[in-house]
Amino acid sequence: xxxxxYDCLLIVDFGSQVTQLIARxxxxxxxxCEIHPYQNVNEHLVGQLSPKAIVLSGGPDSVTRDGSPxxxxxxxxxxxxxxxxxxxxxxxxxxxxxxxxxGIGTAEFxxxxxxxxxxxxxxKGWFVDQKEQVWMSHGDHVSSIAPGFExxxxxxxxxxxxxxxxxxxxxxxxFHPEVHHTPNGRTLFENFISIANINQNWTxxxxxxxxxxxxxxxxxxxxxxxxxxxGVDSSVAAVLIHEAIGDQLTCVFVDHGxxxxxxxxxxxxxxxxxxxxxxxxxxxxxxxxxxxEGQSDPETKRKTIGRLFVDVFQKYANGIExxxxxxxxxxxxxxxxxxxxxxxxxxxxKSHHNVGGLPEKMGLKLLEPLRELxxxxxxxxxxxLKLPENFINRxxxxxxxxxxxxxxxxxxxxxxxxxxxDAVYIDQIRKHGLYNEIWQAFVAILPVRTVGVMxxxxxxxxxxxLRAVTSVDxxxxxxxxxxxxxxxxTATRLINEVEGINRVTYDIxxxxxxxxxxx
Ligand code: XMP
Numbered sequence: 001x002x003x004x005x006y007d008c009l010l011i012v013d014f015g016s017q018v019t020q021l022i023a024r025x026x027x028x029x030x031x032x033c034e035i036h037p038y039q040n041v042n043e044h045l046v047g048q049l050s051p052k053a054i055v056l057s058g059g060p061d062s063v064t065r066d067g068s069p070x071x072x073x074x075x076x077x078x079x080x081x082x083x084x085x086x087x088x089x090x091x092x093x094x095x096x097x098x099x100x101x102x103g104i105g106t107a108e109f110x111x112x113x114x115x116x117x118x119x120x121x122x123x124k125g126w127f128v129d130q131k132e133q134v135w136m137s138h139g140d141h142v143s144s145i146a147p148g149f150e151x152x153x154x155x156x157x158x159x160x161x162x163x164x165x166x167x168x169x170x171x172x173x174x175f176h177p178e179v180h181h182t183p184n185g186r187t188l189f190e191n192f193i194s195i196a197n198i199n200q201n202w203t204x205x206x207x208x209x210x211x212x213x214x215x216x217x218x219x220x221x222x223x224x225x226x227x228x229x230x231g232v233d234s235s236v237a238a239v240l241i242h243e244a245i246g247d248q249l250t251c252v253f254v255d256h257g258x259x260x261x262x263x264x265x266x267x268x269x270x271x272x273x274x275x276x277x278x279x280x281x282x283x284x285x286x287x288x289x290x291x292x293e294g295q296s297d298p299e300t301k302r303k304t305i306g307r308l309f310v311d312v313f314q315k316y317a318n319g320i321e322x323x324x325x326x327x328x329x330x331x332x333x334x335x336x337x338x339x340x341x342x343x344x345x346x347x348x349x350k351s352h353h354n355v356g357g358l359p360e361k362m363g364l365k366l367l368e369p370l371r372e373l374x375x376x377x378x379x380x381x382x383x384x385l386k387l388p389e390n391f392i393n394r395x396x397x398x399x400x401x402x403x404x405x406x407x408x409x410x411x412x413x414x415x416x417x418x419x420x421x422d423a424v425y426i427d428q429i430r431k432h433g434l435y436n437e438i439w440q441a442f443v444a445i446l447p448v449r450t451v452g453v454m455x456x457x458x459x460x461x462x463x464x465x466l467r468a469v470t471s472v473d474x475x476x477x478x479x480x481x482x483x484x485x486x487x488x489x490t491a492t493r494l495i496n497e498v499e500g501i502n503r504v505t506y507d508i509x510x511x512x513x514x515x516x517x518x519x
Contacts, residue, residue: 005201005206006032006199006201006202006206007031007032007052007198007199008032008033008034008049008050008051008052009026009031009032009033009034009051009052009053009054009055009193009196009198010033010034010036010041010045010046010049010051010053010054010055011023011026011033011034011035011036011054011055011057012036012037012038012041012054012055012056012057012071012075012088013035013036013037013038013057013059014038014056014057014058014059014061014069014087014088014091015037015057015059015060015061015069015087016057016058016059016060016085016086016087016176018058018176018178018179018475019035019057019058020035020332020372020374021176021178021179021473021475022035022055022057022085022178023035023372024178024374024377024473025177025178025185025186025189026189026193027202027207027377028186029186029189029190029193029200030200030201030202030203031193031198031200031202032202032206033055034049035057035372038069038070038071038072039069041071041072041074041075042072042074043072043074046074046075046078051078051080052080052081052196052197052198053080053081053082053083053192053193053196053198054075054078054080054081054082054083055082055083055084055085055088055192056071056075056082056083056084056085056087056088056089056091056092057085057086057087057088058085058086058087058088058137058176059086059087059088060087061087062100062102062139062140063087063090063091063094063100063140064100064101064102064140069087069091070091070094070095071088071091071092071095073095076095076096076170079168080169080196081169081170081171081192081195081196082168082169082170082171082172083171083172083173083192084170084171084172084173085172085173085176085177085178086137086138086173086174086175086176087138088172089142089160089163089172089173089174090138090140090141090142092146092170092172093142093144093145093146093149093160093172096146096147096148096149096170097146097147098142098144098145098146098149099142099143099144100140100141100142100143101140101141101142101143102139102140105157106138106139106140106141106143106157107138107139107140107141107157108136108137108138108141108155108156108157108158108174109136109137109138110135110136110137111133111134111135111136111181112133112134112135112136112155112156112157112158112175113131113132113133113134113155114131114132114134114153114154114155114158114161114162114175115130115131115153115154115155116130116131116132116152116153117151117152117153117154118150118151118152119152120150120152120164120166121166121191121194121195122152122162122164122166122171122188122191122192122195123152123153123162123188123191124187124191125187125191126184126187126188126191127153128184132153132184133181133182133183133184134155134161134173134175134176134177134181134182134185135175135176135179135181135182136155136157136158136174136175136176137175137176138158138174141157141158141159141160141174142158142159142160142163142172142174143159145160145163146165148165148167148168148170149163149164149165149170149172150163150164150165150166151163152164153173155174155175158174158175160172160174161173161174161175162174169195169196171192171195173188177189179476180472180476181476204377204380204381204384205384207381208240208381208384208385211240211244211369212240212243212244214369215240215241215244215245215367215369216244216245218325218367219244219245219248219324219325219367221248221322222248222322222323222324222325223248223249223250223320223321223322223323223324223325224241224245224248224249224250224323224324224325224326224327224367225249225250225251225252225313225316225317225320225323225325225326225327225364226238226241226249226250226251226252226326226327226328227251227252227253227254227309227313227326227327227328227329228251228252228253228267228271228279229253229254229267229329229397229399230253230259230263230264230266230267230270230397231329231394231396231397232329232375232378232379232382232387232391232392232394232396233329233330233331233370233375233378233396234328234329235271235329235382235387235391236329236370236378236381236382236385236387237327237328237329237368237369237370238251238275238277238327238329239275239277239382239385239387240369240370240381240385241327241367241369242275242277243385247278249277249278249327250277250278250279250280250320250323251271251277251278251279251280252279252280252282252312252313252316253267253268253271253279253280253281253282254282254284254309254312254313255281255282255283255284255285256284256285256288256305256308256309256401257284257285257286257288257289257415258285258288258289258292258305258400258401258402258403258415259401259402260397260401260402260419260422260423260426261419261420261422261423262423264281264283268281270388270391274388280316282312282316284308284312287308287312288305288308289410289412289415291304291308292304292305292403292410293410293411293412294409294410294411295409295410296407296408296409296410296447298404298407298519301400301403301404301410301519302400302403302404302519305399305400305401305403306400309399313326313364314364317364323364324364324365325364325365325366325367326364326365326366326367327366327367327368327369328366328367328368329368329370329378330368330370330371331370331371331373331374331375331378331474332371332372332373332374374472374473374474374475375396375473375474376472376473379392379393393435393436395435395438395439395440395441395442396439396440396474398517402415402418402419402422403519404517404518404519405418405422405442405443405444405445405517405518405519406418406444406445407444407446407447407518407519408446408447409447413500414445414462414500416500417445417462417498417499417500417501418443418444418445418464420497420498420499421443421445421464421494421498421501422442422443424490424493424494424497424498425441425442425443425466425490425494426441426442428486428489428490428493429441429468432486434480434482434486437470437480438468438469438470438480439469439470439471439472439474439477440467440468440469440471440474440477440516441466441467441468441469441480442467443464443465443466443467443494444464444465444467444517444518445462445464445501446462446463446464446465448462448463449461449462449463450462450463450502450503452495452502452503454495454502459502460502461500461501461502461503462500462501462502462503463501463502463503463504463505464494464501464503464504464505465504465505465506465507465518466487466490466504466505466506466507467479467507467516467518468480468482469510469511469516471511471516474516475511476510476511476512477510477511477516478510479506479507479508479509479510482506487506490504491504
């Protein structure tokens with residue numbers, strides 16, 4: 001949707017796992033941008049958007065492979081500044097007369113250092129020293145640049161790490177300036193925006209206004225049901241949609257029996273006390289647990305929960321006349337790790353239960369107004385919508401709930417132990433004033449029982465892991481560095497207070513290579 005008050009920057013998606021981070025970096029710089037899969041970018045779309053600049057994203061393919069994605073030629077003819085990133089750089093070189101090689105010595109993964117060469121407005125203020133840290137993730141590299149281009153930076157395996165044609169304002173980098181591991185990546189985006197002369201007037205208030213307009217246009221006079229989980233995402237989605245269409249919205253809170261201790265009551269009370277939105281409390285825990293009991297494969301668990309959610313929503317939707325839409329608080333990290341963004345070409349990591357589309361037979365269309373946002377942006381939008389602060393600051397909780405914190409077979413008994421352990425752990429974190437420092441914390445119960453000794457007796461109980469991570473957006477994360485005192489005090493409390501746990505471990509895996517949840 002072209003909004004005339006804002007200059008638009010078009011991001012052409014070639015399927016990188018981090019394409020949305022480009023959008024996010026640009027929103028941080030108050031630039032309005034839209035992501036479109038490369039297949040959809042044509043004369044019609046660019047005519048509609050009239051972008052003032054275009055970014056070509058990274059992607060998993062190789063331009064040396066026949067049939068791999070290409071940029072529509074119109075992109076190079078518009079006369080607007082271009083920025084190619086990783087695959088975007090390679091495709092740009094390939095199409096403009098340069099060369100890309102794959103094979104030995106062309107790959108680089110992880111941290112690398114780029115050295116400075118020549119000057120340009122594009123790299124102004126970027127090289128603090130002669131070398132700058134970047135994050136590389138490429139199999140191929142550009143081996144010869146297209147006519148008109150010159151080199152501004154190089155690394156051991158990327159001789160053309162930063163290049164540009166300053167006449168046409170086409171720039172390209174082999175690394176990813178959009179990720180946190182390229183610490184000064186923002187400077188390159190700032191320089192690019194300034195070269196493109198883009199107005200930086202985009203705000204969360206503007207996001208809210210445009211989102212409300214889009215919701216009204218999409219929904220018309222139909223009714224919407226919104227799946228409420230009690231987390232910040234679905235709550236923000238519900239309040240936003242309510243602001244757009246008022247009583248055409250009904251919220252359905254599905255208690256799948258996989259919630260944390262006391263959560264169902266808290267959510268219902270908080271919503272009924274603060275909002276005038278019709279709310280159905282659907283206690284379907286029996287249905288979910290009967291179907292999950294004994295299941296151990298992570299994808300089967302996720303898919304079972306997803307399928308049951310669809311069935312349950314269908315049931316409640318049938319009771320609401322004219323219900324045409326199902327609203328969900330799906331965020332971008334859920335989308336990118338499950339299905340390709342807007343039909344783009346990226347790879348599936350986990351099937352998040354709340355994305356992937358609804359079966360056609362359901363007859364409900366999806367309404368996902370937060371689908372392009374990251375967690376912290378949703379929190380900012382929540383503040384914009386005046387949601388209570390304690391709600392906005394809640395740690396994220398996954399849609400499949402405790403099911404994915406119970407690796408191995410799910411049983412009601414293990415879930416009960418897990419609920420108690422989680423409550424003790426979170427209580428400890430709150431008591432030590434750490435809750436808001438940690439992005440997400442939880443306990444997972446392991447599918448192993450271990451031998452212990454308590455009092456003078458032998459125990460043979462479950463082991464659990466504690467997880468606590470810091471993160472900005474859930475895409476990457478580090479473990480939280482608890483003190484030994486905190487850890488031993490918490491372990492003692494868990495073993496003393498939770499029957500069924502006799503061993504406590506702390507997970508110190510970062511993401512990547514791990515994920516935040518265990519399944
Ligand atoms: P992972 O484990 O993929 O988690 O590193 C990243 C963030 O997403 C949450 N998560 C989910 N949220 N539905 C959700 O709504 C899901 O299926 C799902 N799986 C993971 C996870 O808790 C973390 O905050």
